[in-house]
Amino acid sequence: MKPVLALTKGRVEKQFIQFLQERDFDVAPLLDKGRKLQVETDQFFAFFAKGIDVATYVEHGIADLGIVGEDILMEIQPDVFDLLPLPFGKCRFAVAGEPHSNKAFGKQKIATKYPNITTNYFRKQGKSVDIVKLEGSVELAPLLGLADDIVDLVETGNTLKENGLVVKEEMFSITARCIANRNSLKLKKAMLYPLIDSFKIEEVVR
Known part of the structure:
Protein backbone atom coordinates (compact mmCIF):
# COMPACT_ATOMS: atom_id res chain seq x y z
CA MET A 1 0.00 0.00 0.00
CA LYS A 2 1.30 3.45 -0.96
CA PRO A 3 0.26 7.02 -0.18
CA VAL A 4 -2.09 8.66 -2.69
CA LEU A 5 -0.91 12.10 -3.75
CA ALA A 6 -3.00 14.71 -5.60
CA LEU A 7 -0.88 17.08 -7.70
CA THR A 8 -1.87 20.45 -9.12
CA LYS A 9 -1.51 20.33 -12.91
CA GLY A 10 0.71 22.79 -14.76
CA ARG A 11 3.42 24.99 -13.29
CA VAL A 12 3.18 23.60 -9.75
CA GLU A 13 3.37 20.05 -11.13
CA LYS A 14 6.60 20.81 -13.04
CA GLN A 15 8.17 22.53 -10.05
CA PHE A 16 7.21 19.66 -7.77
CA ILE A 17 8.80 17.12 -10.12
CA GLN A 18 12.02 19.14 -10.09
CA PHE A 19 11.78 19.30 -6.30
CA LEU A 20 11.51 15.49 -6.19
CA GLN A 21 14.48 15.09 -8.53
CA GLU A 22 16.61 17.12 -6.14
CA ARG A 23 15.68 14.60 -3.45
CA ASP A 24 16.66 11.62 -5.62
CA PHE A 25 13.11 10.36 -6.19
CA ASP A 26 12.44 8.29 -9.28
CA VAL A 27 10.36 10.76 -11.29
CA ALA A 28 10.40 8.90 -14.63
CA PRO A 29 6.71 7.84 -14.33
CA LEU A 30 5.74 11.48 -13.73
CA LEU A 31 7.78 12.75 -16.67
CA ASP A 32 6.63 10.04 -19.07
CA LYS A 33 2.92 10.05 -18.21
CA GLY A 34 1.76 11.55 -21.50
CA ARG A 35 -1.97 12.29 -21.14
CA LYS A 36 -2.47 9.92 -18.22
CA LEU A 37 -4.16 11.48 -15.21
CA GLN A 38 -2.93 8.78 -12.81
CA VAL A 39 0.53 7.27 -12.38
CA GLU A 40 2.40 5.10 -9.90
CA THR A 41 5.95 5.73 -8.70
CA ASP A 42 8.13 3.71 -6.34
CA GLN A 43 7.01 5.92 -3.45
CA PHE A 44 3.37 6.84 -4.14
CA PHE A 45 0.34 6.81 -6.42
CA ALA A 46 -0.32 10.22 -7.98
CA PHE A 47 -3.14 11.83 -9.90
CA PHE A 48 -3.37 15.28 -11.47
CA ALA A 49 -6.11 17.87 -11.08
CA LYS A 50 -6.75 21.61 -10.96
CA GLY A 51 -5.64 23.24 -7.74
CA ILE A 52 -9.10 23.82 -6.36
CA ASP A 53 -9.98 20.18 -7.08
CA VAL A 54 -6.79 18.93 -5.40
CA ALA A 55 -8.01 20.49 -2.16
CA THR A 56 -11.42 18.85 -2.61
CA TYR A 57 -9.95 15.40 -3.29
CA VAL A 58 -7.77 15.66 -0.18
CA GLU A 59 -10.64 16.96 1.97
CA HIS A 60 -12.82 13.98 0.97
CA GLY A 61 -10.06 11.42 1.53
CA ILE A 62 -9.60 10.40 -2.10
CA ALA A 63 -5.99 11.55 -1.73
CA ASP A 64 -3.94 11.29 1.46
CA LEU A 65 -1.72 14.23 0.54
CA GLY A 66 -1.91 17.10 -1.91
CA ILE A 67 0.43 19.66 -3.46
CA VAL A 68 -1.42 22.92 -3.97
CA GLY A 69 -0.95 26.66 -4.05
CA GLU A 70 -1.50 28.51 -0.78
CA ASP A 71 -3.91 30.83 -2.62
CA ILE A 72 -6.39 27.93 -2.95
CA LEU A 73 -6.24 27.21 0.77
CA MET A 74 -6.77 30.85 1.67
CA GLU A 75 -9.63 31.36 -0.77
CA ILE A 76 -11.78 28.26 -0.21
CA GLN A 77 -10.48 27.20 3.25
CA PRO A 78 -10.91 23.43 2.76
CA ASP A 79 -11.07 21.18 5.81
CA VAL A 80 -7.56 19.76 5.41
CA PHE A 81 -4.36 19.79 7.44
CA ASP A 82 -1.88 22.35 6.09
CA LEU A 83 1.35 20.46 6.73
CA LEU A 84 4.22 22.53 5.44
CA PRO A 85 5.42 25.10 2.93
CA LEU A 86 7.37 24.02 -0.13
CA PRO A 87 10.24 25.96 -1.74
CA PHE A 88 8.47 26.65 -5.03
CA GLY A 89 5.27 28.23 -6.32
CA LYS A 90 6.45 31.49 -4.83
CA ILE A 174 2.60 32.73 -0.75
CA THR A 175 4.15 29.39 -1.73
CA ALA A 176 3.01 25.92 -2.70
CA ARG A 177 1.92 23.82 0.27
CA CYS A 178 1.74 20.14 1.19
CA ILE A 179 -1.69 19.35 2.64
CA ALA A 180 -3.12 16.18 4.16
CA ASN A 181 -6.47 14.55 4.75
CA ARG A 182 -7.14 14.70 8.48
CA ASN A 183 -8.16 11.04 8.85
CA SER A 184 -5.29 9.78 6.70
CA LEU A 185 -2.83 11.62 8.91
CA LYS A 186 -4.21 9.81 11.96
CA LEU A 187 -4.72 6.34 10.48
CA LYS A 188 -1.78 6.06 8.09
CA LYS A 189 1.02 7.65 10.09
CA ALA A 190 3.58 4.93 9.44
CA MET A 191 3.01 5.15 5.69
CA LEU A 192 2.73 8.93 5.31
CA TYR A 193 5.31 10.41 7.64
CA PRO A 194 8.43 9.12 5.82
CA LEU A 195 7.15 10.77 2.63
CA ILE A 196 6.18 13.96 4.46
CA ASP A 197 9.60 14.12 6.13
CA SER A 198 11.29 13.84 2.74
CA PHE A 199 9.42 16.98 1.62
CA LYS A 200 10.73 19.10 4.48
CA ILE A 201 12.99 21.83 3.19
CA GLU A 202 15.61 21.39 5.89
CA GLU A 203 16.02 17.71 4.94
CA VAL A 204 18.27 18.51 1.98
CA VAL A 205 21.50 20.48 2.27
CA ARG A 206 23.32 21.26 -0.97
Missing part, protein backbone atom coordinates in the same frame (compact mmCIF):
# COMPACT_ATOMS: atom_id res chain seq x y z
CA CYS A 91 4.49 34.59 -5.79
CA ARG A 92 2.70 37.47 -4.12
CA PHE A 93 -0.74 38.96 -3.92
CA ALA A 94 -0.96 42.58 -4.96
CA VAL A 95 -3.39 45.36 -5.70
CA ALA A 96 -2.72 46.60 -9.24
CA GLY A 97 -4.21 49.03 -11.70
CA GLU A 98 -3.53 51.83 -14.12
CA PRO A 99 -0.73 54.06 -12.80
CA HIS A 100 -2.65 57.31 -12.50
CA SER A 101 -6.10 56.04 -11.52
CA ASN A 102 -7.09 56.78 -7.94
CA LYS A 103 -10.65 56.53 -6.69
CA ALA A 104 -11.46 59.90 -5.10
CA PHE A 105 -15.10 59.32 -4.20
CA GLY A 106 -17.38 56.37 -3.65
CA LYS A 107 -16.62 52.74 -2.93
CA GLN A 108 -13.64 51.23 -4.74
CA LYS A 109 -14.48 48.44 -7.19
CA ILE A 110 -11.98 45.55 -7.28
CA ALA A 111 -11.90 42.77 -9.89
CA THR A 112 -10.36 39.49 -8.78
CA LYS A 113 -10.42 35.70 -8.98
CA TYR A 114 -10.14 35.72 -5.18
CA PRO A 115 -13.19 37.43 -3.63
CA ASN A 116 -12.72 36.00 -0.13
CA ILE A 117 -9.03 36.87 0.12
CA THR A 118 -9.72 40.35 -1.26
CA THR A 119 -12.66 41.04 1.04
CA ASN A 120 -10.73 39.89 4.11
CA TYR A 121 -7.67 41.93 3.20
CA PHE A 122 -9.55 45.20 2.79
CA ARG A 123 -11.74 44.50 5.83
CA LYS A 124 -8.62 44.27 8.00
CA GLN A 125 -7.69 47.71 6.69
CA GLY A 126 -11.08 49.03 7.67
CA LYS A 127 -12.17 49.42 4.04
CA SER A 128 -15.31 48.21 2.30
CA VAL A 129 -14.95 47.48 -1.42
CA ASP A 130 -17.21 46.18 -4.17
CA ILE A 131 -15.93 42.88 -5.58
CA VAL A 132 -16.28 41.84 -9.23
CA LYS A 133 -15.55 38.11 -9.52
CA LEU A 134 -13.72 37.09 -12.71
CA GLU A 135 -12.24 33.75 -13.74
CA GLY A 136 -9.41 34.91 -15.98
CA SER A 137 -7.53 37.87 -17.47
CA VAL A 138 -8.43 40.18 -14.63
CA GLU A 139 -5.99 42.69 -16.12
CA LEU A 140 -8.72 43.64 -18.59
CA ALA A 141 -11.07 44.92 -15.90
CA PRO A 142 -9.48 48.34 -15.20
CA LEU A 143 -8.58 48.80 -18.87
CA LEU A 144 -12.22 48.34 -19.95
CA GLY A 145 -13.74 50.22 -17.04
CA LEU A 146 -15.24 47.23 -15.22
CA ALA A 147 -13.25 47.93 -12.04
CA ASP A 148 -10.94 50.54 -10.55
CA ASP A 149 -8.20 48.07 -9.65
CA ILE A 150 -7.52 44.34 -9.45
CA VAL A 151 -6.23 41.93 -6.84
CA ASP A 152 -4.22 39.08 -8.31
CA LEU A 153 -1.17 36.88 -7.94
CA VAL A 154 2.01 38.44 -9.27
CA GLU A 155 5.13 36.42 -10.06
CA THR A 156 7.30 38.45 -12.44
CA GLY A 157 4.99 41.40 -13.07
CA ASN A 158 5.46 41.06 -16.84
CA THR A 159 1.75 40.60 -17.60
CA LEU A 160 0.90 43.74 -15.66
CA LYS A 161 3.63 45.72 -17.41
CA GLU A 162 2.63 44.54 -20.88
CA ASN A 163 -0.93 45.73 -20.22
CA GLY A 164 0.05 49.11 -18.82
CA LEU A 165 -0.72 48.26 -15.19
CA VAL A 166 1.42 48.71 -12.09
CA VAL A 167 1.49 47.23 -8.60
CA LYS A 168 -0.09 49.77 -6.26
CA GLU A 169 0.07 47.80 -3.05
CA GLU A 170 1.97 44.66 -2.04
CA MET A 171 -0.29 42.42 0.04
CA PHE A 172 1.58 39.23 1.07
CA SER A 173 3.64 36.36 -0.33
Whole structure:
Protein backbone atom coordinates (compact mmCIF):
# COMPACT_ATOMS: atom_id res chain seq x y z
CA MET A 1 0.00 0.00 0.00
CA LYS A 2 1.30 3.45 -0.96
CA PRO A 3 0.26 7.02 -0.18
CA VAL A 4 -2.09 8.66 -2.69
CA LEU A 5 -0.91 12.10 -3.75
CA ALA A 6 -3.00 14.71 -5.60
CA LEU A 7 -0.88 17.08 -7.70
CA THR A 8 -1.87 20.45 -9.12
CA LYS A 9 -1.51 20.33 -12.91
CA GLY A 10 0.71 22.79 -14.76
CA ARG A 11 3.42 24.99 -13.29
CA VAL A 12 3.18 23.60 -9.75
CA GLU A 13 3.37 20.05 -11.13
CA LYS A 14 6.60 20.81 -13.04
CA GLN A 15 8.17 22.53 -10.05
CA PHE A 16 7.21 19.66 -7.77
CA ILE A 17 8.80 17.12 -10.12
CA GLN A 18 12.02 19.14 -10.09
CA PHE A 19 11.78 19.30 -6.30
CA LEU A 20 11.51 15.49 -6.19
CA GLN A 21 14.48 15.09 -8.53
CA GLU A 22 16.61 17.12 -6.14
CA ARG A 23 15.68 14.60 -3.45
CA ASP A 24 16.66 11.62 -5.62
CA PHE A 25 13.11 10.36 -6.19
CA ASP A 26 12.44 8.29 -9.28
CA VAL A 27 10.36 10.76 -11.29
CA ALA A 28 10.40 8.90 -14.63
CA PRO A 29 6.71 7.84 -14.33
CA LEU A 30 5.74 11.48 -13.73
CA LEU A 31 7.78 12.75 -16.67
CA ASP A 32 6.63 10.04 -19.07
CA LYS A 33 2.92 10.05 -18.21
CA GLY A 34 1.76 11.55 -21.50
CA ARG A 35 -1.97 12.29 -21.14
CA LYS A 36 -2.47 9.92 -18.22
CA LEU A 37 -4.16 11.48 -15.21
CA GLN A 38 -2.93 8.78 -12.81
CA VAL A 39 0.53 7.27 -12.38
CA GLU A 40 2.40 5.10 -9.90
CA THR A 41 5.95 5.73 -8.70
CA ASP A 42 8.13 3.71 -6.34
CA GLN A 43 7.01 5.92 -3.45
CA PHE A 44 3.37 6.84 -4.14
CA PHE A 45 0.34 6.81 -6.42
CA ALA A 46 -0.32 10.22 -7.98
CA PHE A 47 -3.14 11.83 -9.90
CA PHE A 48 -3.37 15.28 -11.47
CA ALA A 49 -6.11 17.87 -11.08
CA LYS A 50 -6.75 21.61 -10.96
CA GLY A 51 -5.64 23.24 -7.74
CA ILE A 52 -9.10 23.82 -6.36
CA ASP A 53 -9.98 20.18 -7.08
CA VAL A 54 -6.79 18.93 -5.40
CA ALA A 55 -8.01 20.49 -2.16
CA THR A 56 -11.42 18.85 -2.61
CA TYR A 57 -9.95 15.40 -3.29
CA VAL A 58 -7.77 15.66 -0.18
CA GLU A 59 -10.64 16.96 1.97
CA HIS A 60 -12.82 13.98 0.97
CA GLY A 61 -10.06 11.42 1.53
CA ILE A 62 -9.60 10.40 -2.10
CA ALA A 63 -5.99 11.55 -1.73
CA ASP A 64 -3.94 11.29 1.46
CA LEU A 65 -1.72 14.23 0.54
CA GLY A 66 -1.91 17.10 -1.91
CA ILE A 67 0.43 19.66 -3.46
CA VAL A 68 -1.42 22.92 -3.97
CA GLY A 69 -0.95 26.66 -4.05
CA GLU A 70 -1.50 28.51 -0.78
CA ASP A 71 -3.91 30.83 -2.62
CA ILE A 72 -6.39 27.93 -2.95
CA LEU A 73 -6.24 27.21 0.77
CA MET A 74 -6.77 30.85 1.67
CA GLU A 75 -9.63 31.36 -0.77
CA ILE A 76 -11.78 28.26 -0.21
CA GLN A 77 -10.48 27.20 3.25
CA PRO A 78 -10.91 23.43 2.76
CA ASP A 79 -11.07 21.18 5.81
CA VAL A 80 -7.56 19.76 5.41
CA PHE A 81 -4.36 19.79 7.44
CA ASP A 82 -1.88 22.35 6.09
CA LEU A 83 1.35 20.46 6.73
CA LEU A 84 4.22 22.53 5.44
CA PRO A 85 5.42 25.10 2.93
CA LEU A 86 7.37 24.02 -0.13
CA PRO A 87 10.24 25.96 -1.74
CA PHE A 88 8.47 26.65 -5.03
CA GLY A 89 5.27 28.23 -6.32
CA LYS A 90 6.45 31.49 -4.83
CA CYS A 91 4.49 34.59 -5.79
CA ARG A 92 2.70 37.47 -4.12
CA PHE A 93 -0.74 38.96 -3.92
CA ALA A 94 -0.96 42.58 -4.96
CA VAL A 95 -3.39 45.36 -5.70
CA ALA A 96 -2.72 46.60 -9.24
CA GLY A 97 -4.21 49.03 -11.70
CA GLU A 98 -3.53 51.83 -14.12
CA PRO A 99 -0.73 54.06 -12.80
CA HIS A 100 -2.65 57.31 -12.50
CA SER A 101 -6.10 56.04 -11.52
CA ASN A 102 -7.09 56.78 -7.94
CA LYS A 103 -10.65 56.53 -6.69
CA ALA A 104 -11.46 59.90 -5.10
CA PHE A 105 -15.10 59.32 -4.20
CA GLY A 106 -17.38 56.37 -3.65
CA LYS A 107 -16.62 52.74 -2.93
CA GLN A 108 -13.64 51.23 -4.74
CA LYS A 109 -14.48 48.44 -7.19
CA ILE A 110 -11.98 45.55 -7.28
CA ALA A 111 -11.90 42.77 -9.89
CA THR A 112 -10.36 39.49 -8.78
CA LYS A 113 -10.42 35.70 -8.98
CA TYR A 114 -10.14 35.72 -5.18
CA PRO A 115 -13.19 37.43 -3.63
CA ASN A 116 -12.72 36.00 -0.13
CA ILE A 117 -9.03 36.87 0.12
CA THR A 118 -9.72 40.35 -1.26
CA THR A 119 -12.66 41.04 1.04
CA ASN A 120 -10.73 39.89 4.11
CA TYR A 121 -7.67 41.93 3.20
CA PHE A 122 -9.55 45.20 2.79
CA ARG A 123 -11.74 44.50 5.83
CA LYS A 124 -8.62 44.27 8.00
CA GLN A 125 -7.69 47.71 6.69
CA GLY A 126 -11.08 49.03 7.67
CA LYS A 127 -12.17 49.42 4.04
CA SER A 128 -15.31 48.21 2.30
CA VAL A 129 -14.95 47.48 -1.42
CA ASP A 130 -17.21 46.18 -4.17
CA ILE A 131 -15.93 42.88 -5.58
CA VAL A 132 -16.28 41.84 -9.23
CA LYS A 133 -15.55 38.11 -9.52
CA LEU A 134 -13.72 37.09 -12.71
CA GLU A 135 -12.24 33.75 -13.74
CA GLY A 136 -9.41 34.91 -15.98
CA SER A 137 -7.53 37.87 -17.47
CA VAL A 138 -8.43 40.18 -14.63
CA GLU A 139 -5.99 42.69 -16.12
CA LEU A 140 -8.72 43.64 -18.59
CA ALA A 141 -11.07 44.92 -15.90
CA PRO A 142 -9.48 48.34 -15.20
CA LEU A 143 -8.58 48.80 -18.87
CA LEU A 144 -12.22 48.34 -19.95
CA GLY A 145 -13.74 50.22 -17.04
CA LEU A 146 -15.24 47.23 -15.22
CA ALA A 147 -13.25 47.93 -12.04
CA ASP A 148 -10.94 50.54 -10.55
CA ASP A 149 -8.20 48.07 -9.65
CA ILE A 150 -7.52 44.34 -9.45
CA VAL A 151 -6.23 41.93 -6.84
CA ASP A 152 -4.22 39.08 -8.31
CA LEU A 153 -1.17 36.88 -7.94
CA VAL A 154 2.01 38.44 -9.27
CA GLU A 155 5.13 36.42 -10.06
CA THR A 156 7.30 38.45 -12.44
CA GLY A 157 4.99 41.40 -13.07
CA ASN A 158 5.46 41.06 -16.84
CA THR A 159 1.75 40.60 -17.60
CA LEU A 160 0.90 43.74 -15.66
CA LYS A 161 3.63 45.72 -17.41
CA GLU A 162 2.63 44.54 -20.88
CA ASN A 163 -0.93 45.73 -20.22
CA GLY A 164 0.05 49.11 -18.82
CA LEU A 165 -0.72 48.26 -15.19
CA VAL A 166 1.42 48.71 -12.09
CA VAL A 167 1.49 47.23 -8.60
CA LYS A 168 -0.09 49.77 -6.26
CA GLU A 169 0.07 47.80 -3.05
CA GLU A 170 1.97 44.66 -2.04
CA MET A 171 -0.29 42.42 0.04
CA PHE A 172 1.58 39.23 1.07
CA SER A 173 3.64 36.36 -0.33
CA ILE A 174 2.60 32.73 -0.75
CA THR A 175 4.15 29.39 -1.73
CA ALA A 176 3.01 25.92 -2.70
CA ARG A 177 1.92 23.82 0.27
CA CYS A 178 1.74 20.14 1.19
CA ILE A 179 -1.69 19.35 2.64
CA ALA A 180 -3.12 16.18 4.16
CA ASN A 181 -6.47 14.55 4.75
CA ARG A 182 -7.14 14.70 8.48
CA ASN A 183 -8.16 11.04 8.85
CA SER A 184 -5.29 9.78 6.70
CA LEU A 185 -2.83 11.62 8.91
CA LYS A 186 -4.21 9.81 11.96
CA LEU A 187 -4.72 6.34 10.48
CA LYS A 188 -1.78 6.06 8.09
CA LYS A 189 1.02 7.65 10.09
CA ALA A 190 3.58 4.93 9.44
CA MET A 191 3.01 5.15 5.69
CA LEU A 192 2.73 8.93 5.31
CA TYR A 193 5.31 10.41 7.64
CA PRO A 194 8.43 9.12 5.82
CA LEU A 195 7.15 10.77 2.63
CA ILE A 196 6.18 13.96 4.46
CA ASP A 197 9.60 14.12 6.13
CA SER A 198 11.29 13.84 2.74
CA PHE A 199 9.42 16.98 1.62
CA LYS A 200 10.73 19.10 4.48
CA ILE A 201 12.99 21.83 3.19
CA GLU A 202 15.61 21.39 5.89
CA GLU A 203 16.02 17.71 4.94
CA VAL A 204 18.27 18.51 1.98
CA VAL A 205 21.50 20.48 2.27
CA ARG A 206 23.32 21.26 -0.97
